[in-house]
Amino acid sequence: xxxxxxxxxxxxxxxxxxxxxxxxxxxxxxxxxxxxxxxxxxxxxxxxxxxxxxxxxxxxxxxxxxxxxxxxxxxxxxxxxxxxxxxxxxxxxxxxxxxxxxxxxxxxxxxxxxxxxxxxxxxxxxxxxxxxxxxxxxxxxxxxxxxxxxxxxxxxxxxxxxxxxxxxxxxxxxxxxxxxxxxxxxxxxxxxxxxxxxxxxxxxxxxxxxxxxxxxxxxxxxxxxxxxxxxxxxxxxxxxxxxxxxxxxxxxxxxxxxxxxxxxxxxxxxxxxxxxxxxxxxxxxxxxxxxxxxxxxxxxxxxxxxxxxxxxxxxxxxxxxxxxxxxxxxxxxxxxxxxxxxxxxxxxxxxxxxxxxxxxxxxxxxxxxxxxxxxxxxxxxxxxxxxxxxxxxxxxxxxxxxxxxxxxxxxxxxxxxxxxxxxxxxxxxxxxxxxxxxxxxxxxxxxxxxxxxxxxxxxxxxxxxxxxxxxxxxxxxxxxxxxxx
Amino acid sequence: xxxxxxxxxxxxxxxxxxxxxxxxxxxxxxxxxxxxxxxxxxxxxxxxxxxxxxxxxxxxxxxxxxxxxxxxxxxxxxxxxxxxxxxxxxxxxxxxxxxxxxxxxxxxxxxxxxxxxxxxxxxxxxxxxxxxxxxxxxxxxxxxxxxxxxxxxxxxxxxxxxxxxxxxxxxxxxxxxxxxxxxxxxxxxxxxxxxxxxxxxxxxxxxxxxxxxxxxxxxxxxxxxxxxxxxxxxxxxxxxxxxxxxxxxxxxxxxxxxxxxxxxxxxxxxxxxxxxxxxxxxxxxxxxxxxxxxxxxxxxxxxxxxxxxxxxxxxxxxxxxxxxxxxxxxxxxxxxxxxxxxxxxxxxxxxxxxxxxxxxxxxxxx
Numbered sequence: 001x002x003x004x005x006x007x008x009x010x011x012x013x014x015x016x017x018x019x020x021x022x023x024x025x026x027x028x029x030x031x032x033x034x035x036x037x038x039x040x041x042x043x044x045x046x047x048x049x050x051x052x053x054x055x056x057x058x059x060x061x062x063x064x065x066x067x068x069x070x071x072x073x074x075x076x077x078x079x080x081x082x083x084x085x086x087x088x089x090x091x092x093x094x095x096x097x098x099x100x101x102x103x104x105x106x107x108x109x110x111x112x113x114x115x116x117x118x119x120x121x122x123x124x125x126x127x128x129x130x131x132x133x134x135x136x137x138x139x140x141x142x143x144x145x146x147x148x149x150x151x152x153x154x155x156x157x158x159x160x161x162x163x164x165x166x167x168x169x170x171x172x173x174x175x176x177x178x179x180x181x182x183x184x185x186x187x188x189x190x191x192x193x194x195x196x197x198x199x200x201x202x203x204x205x206x207x208x209x210x211x212x213x214x215x216x217x218x219x220x221x222x223x224x225x226x227x228x229x230x231x232x233x234x235x236x237x238x239x240x241x242x243x244x245x246x247x248x249x250x251x252x253x254x255x256x257x258x259x260x261x262x263x264x265x266x267x268x269x270x271x272x273x274x275x276x277x278x279x280x281x282x283x284x285x286x287x288x289x290x291x292x293x294x295x296x297x298x299x300x301x302x303x304x305x306x307x308x309x310x311x312x313x314x315x316x317x318x319x320x321x322x323x324x325x326x327x328x329x330x331x332x333x334x335x336x337x338x339x340x341x342x343x344x345x346x347x348x349x350x351x352x353x354x355x356x357x358x359x360x361x362x363x364x365x366x367x368x369x370x371x372x373x374x375x376x377x378x379x380x381x382x383x384x385x386x387x388x389x390x391x392x393x394x395x396x397x398x399x400x401x402x403x404x405x406x407x408x409x410x411x412x413x414x415x416x417x418x419x420x421x422x423x424x425x426x427x428x429x430x431x432x433x434x435x436x437x438x439x440x441x442x443x444x445x446x447x448x449x450x451x452x453x454x455x456x457x458x459x460x461x462x463x464x465x466x467x468x469x470x471x472x473x474x475x476x477x478x479x480x481x482x483x484x485x
Numbered sequence: 486x487x488x489x490x491x492x493x494x495x496x497x498x499x500x501x502x503x504x505x506x507x508x509x510x511x512x513x514x515x516x517x518x519x520x521x522x523x524x525x526x527x528x529x530x531x532x533x534x535x536x537x538x539x540x541x542x543x544x545x546x547x548x549x550x551x552x553x554x555x556x557x558x559x560x561x562x563x564x565x566x567x568x569x570x571x572x573x574x575x576x577x578x579x580x581x582x583x584x585x586x587x588x589x590x591x592x593x594x595x596x597x598x599x600x601x602x603x604x605x606x607x608x609x610x611x612x613x614x615x616x617x618x619x620x621x622x623x624x625x626x627x628x629x630x631x632x633x634x635x636x637x638x639x640x641x642x643x644x645x646x647x648x649x650x651x652x653x654x655x656x657x658x659x660x661x662x663x664x665x666x667x668x669x670x671x672x673x674x675x676x677x678x679x680x681x682x683x684x685x686x687x688x689x690x691x692x693x694x695x696x697x698x699x700x701x702x703x704x705x706x707x708x709x710x711x712x713x714x715x716x717x718x719x720x721x722x723x724x725x726x727x728x729x730x731x732x733x734x735x736x737x738x739x740x741x742x743x744x745x746x747x748x749x750x751x752x753x754x755x756x757x758x759x760x761x762x763x764x765x766x767x768x769x770x771x772x773x774x775x776x777x778x779x780x781x782x783x784x785x786x787x788x789x790x791x792x793x794x795x796x797x798x799x800x801x802x803x804x805x806x807x808x809x810x811x812x813x814x815x816x817x818x819x820x821x822x823x824x825x826x827x828x829x830x831x832x833x834x835x836x837x838x839x840x841x842x843x844x845x846x847x848x849x850x851x
Contacts, residue, residue, distance in 0.1 A: 193822035193824065194631065194632065194816060194822065194824050194827075195631060198822055199822070200727060200821060200822030200823070201726070201727040201821055201822075203726045203727070221820075221821060225729060226726075273520075275519060275520025275521075276520065278520065278817075279520060279521045283537075283538070283628070283630045284630065284631055285628055285629055285630060285631055285697060285699075286631070287631060301631075348519075367518055370516055370522065370524045370541070372541060372550060372736045372737075372764075373550070373732070373736070373764070374731050374732040374733040374735075374736045374737070374766075375731050375732060375769075376729070376731040376732075376733045376820045378731070379729040379730055379731035379820075380729055380731070380820045380821075387770075388770050388771060388774070393771055395747070398749075401747075401749050401761075402551050402745070402747045402749065402761045402763040403551050403749075403761065404549070404550035404551035404763065429820075431519050432519075432820070433731070433733075433820035434518075434519065434520075435522065435540060435733050435737060435817075435818035435820075436516065436518070436520075436522040436524065436540055436541065437516070437517075437518035437519040437520030437521060437522050438518050438519065439518050439519040440519075441519070
């Protein structure tokens with residue numbers, strides 16, 4: 001079988017996931033027919049292409065595979081009926097996800113070969129192997145050096161006005177909660193934390209608790225994260241637009257019940273990037289005052305006043321927000337700003353777009369080095385619902401090791417992102433919660449962009465009776481090319 | 486006899502280069518990301534560093550996030566080809582390390598770790614080897630800050646415990662004061678000029694720092710009062726509601742030392758097997774989940790109770806001091822803003838002290 005690997009060409013490591021019923025049979029047919037094939041491919045037989053978790057592919061690519069090929073039965077010809085329909089969506093999302101990780105998408109391919117198509121198999125494997133040889137051995141993640149050029153974060157203008165108008169709804173909101181409180185076990189909101197610049201979650205049970213309720217651009221936490229653990233209790237929740245989408249997504253996935261949750265929606269006019277505020281305040285001893293005036297926030301500590309504005313210091317997620325008011329609510333407060341048209345590429349993502357693949361690997365490696373795996377990103381995510389059964393904590397299957405390398409930590413971010421593909425509403429809690437400020441939201445934002453391209457009719461967290469695109473399929477996929485030839 | 490030397494600001498890099506001749510030098514480095522953070526990194530010529538308090542304490546210098554306890558390989562027996570033997574390699578590697586510009590709370594953290602790891606029933610050889618090779622050059626704090634509380638728990642902005650040398654910022658540079666013999670010989674080896682003539686400025690700076698602190702509540706009864714709260718689950722529930730059970734508070738703590746051990750790899754495989762020890766945290770429910778599936782601390786309130794009790798009740802019962810150095814990182818790094826000071830004071834019935842500390846009153850808990 002050495003016909004195509006002539007000369008002294010070094011063999012590369014290509015992993016093939018082949019479905020038992022079609023492609024594995026196709027490879028067998030090619031072998032029986034003595035069709036010559038390159039020998040770089042290491043075949044792993046799987047029951048169905050639908051069994052191929054995109055994480056298999058990423059794990060192989062991160063751990064030294066030079067290429068990965070997935071092949072299954074032709075669409076509409078799955079042994080199990082629908083397995084490859086699911087696979088097609090997942091693998092296409094994966095293919096478009098790889099570049100943001102700094103992995104050349106040409107190193108991954110998925111296709112369809114039936115058991116009788118020995119010749120097609122020969123062509124598929126030969127072409128893919130040739131492509132991988134053209135690319136050469138894959139660069140290793142841990143070999144990525146420091147990022148050598150400064151890449152400016154492009155300026156971005158918000159899609160809707162950002163100001164403190166949401167504060168005006170406080171009195172009406174309090175009144176509504178007060179009237180509903182006797183019927184509810186508790187209501188989730190915000191209150192001042194260790195000082196006025198740091199709001200924290202509030203669990204309202206009594207009118208005295210309600211007195212402490214605070215809202216506004218410093219109310220950053222997405223309180224939907226608490227809903228699944230409160231399932232079975234009557235819970236009221238105060239939501240910004242993005243938080244409301246998380247509630248919808250939780251309802252859609254039946255993790256909470258509609259009759260148990262009462263939504264108090266506040267029209268959001270933007271939130272501050274609290275990390276940026278903390279950085280600007282630096283080390284201080286006493287916070288004297290916090291005043292919000294239109295777009296301006298004035299914080300005085302240790303006798304020094306500092307100014308922040310929502311235009312310059314808002315959370316980046318607010319710049320491309322199209323949902324200032326929750327899509328689902330029982331009570332709503334304030335008027336939502338009108339959302340304009342414009343480039344909605346988040347600035348962190350735009351910066352990654354401006355990098356080469358090598359630079360992206362260098363970027364992620366240098367950023368992930370300081371992760372200490374506290375998993376605040378995971379636990380603050382309202383849609384990270386496996387809780388104590390996270391794949392990163394299990395020994396069987398052994399997806400991640402305890403080794404504290406940047407690669408392992410990055411792989412966890414990939415796991416989280418892929419598990420959220422099509423479900424993530426971009427609330428940004430993963431990034432806000434990261435105490436060492438790793439800009440991990442960009443990975444999720446890229447996946448949102450990918451799912452928007454492939455499934456434009458769907459936006460996560462907008463309608464309760466919809467289904468997330470990777471949890472369903474359609475027989476014909478208008479935005480996915482079925483095969484190249 | 487203490488040794489005093491003066492380190493001029495512009496001589497800092499030369500001093501680091503002098504240290505780096507013999508040892509790995511860890512310095513605080515500012516990282517830009519979604520928010521800026523400060524972590525310890527190995528210094529090399531030209532590395533920009535900062536004297537800011539680090540976001541992540543330098544605990545990893547003695548207790549790495551993950552370390553290999555041993556590697557093992559299954560190899561054919563030389564005498565009998567039909568048999569295999571397991572070869573273990575548990576060679577200790579402890580790189581001589583000097584930490585520069587850590588803070589007194591972090592240095593006191595090393596003292597907290599020393600007690601169970603060095604002075605307990607068993608001495609931990611891995612920890613002991615690294616600790617022996619560690620030199621701690623601590624920068625005393627110029628002021629307190631809104632989230633830290635070292636003076637509540639027996640420390641202070643110039644506390645020497647756990648440090649080998651104390652650096653205090655004075656005009657033009659830092660006055661270096663040796664605390665231990667190790668620190669003294671280091672300073673004497675260095676080419677730093679004598680600093681005794683600047684002692685007055687050092688004392689002035691330290692006094693100013695101490696005076697900047699708010700009133701500290703009396704925590705003498707904390708072990709007893711917290712133990713009394715043990716069965717008051719309502720109390721713990723109330724204070725834990727906002728907790729999302731991540732590990733930020735423990736992993737950023739200079740005094741938390743729990744770990745897990747896992748066997749990875751395969752001794753029969755070419756790469757071999759390895760036993761790893763890595764950080765674990767009591768805020769995760771998996772921390773106490775037993776093989777049977779039973780979990781004695783299933784609720785997050787029970788886990789918070791464990792963390793607080795360990796720091797302010799059981800550790801002091803064993804060692805006479807709190808296992809908290811008041812660095813405040815659990816406060817500043819908590820994604821949901823849980824404030825350990827408020828829990829502590831509430832357990833003690835001293836909520837009014839939060840006000841004097843510049844933190845809002847928490848009479849009713851949340």
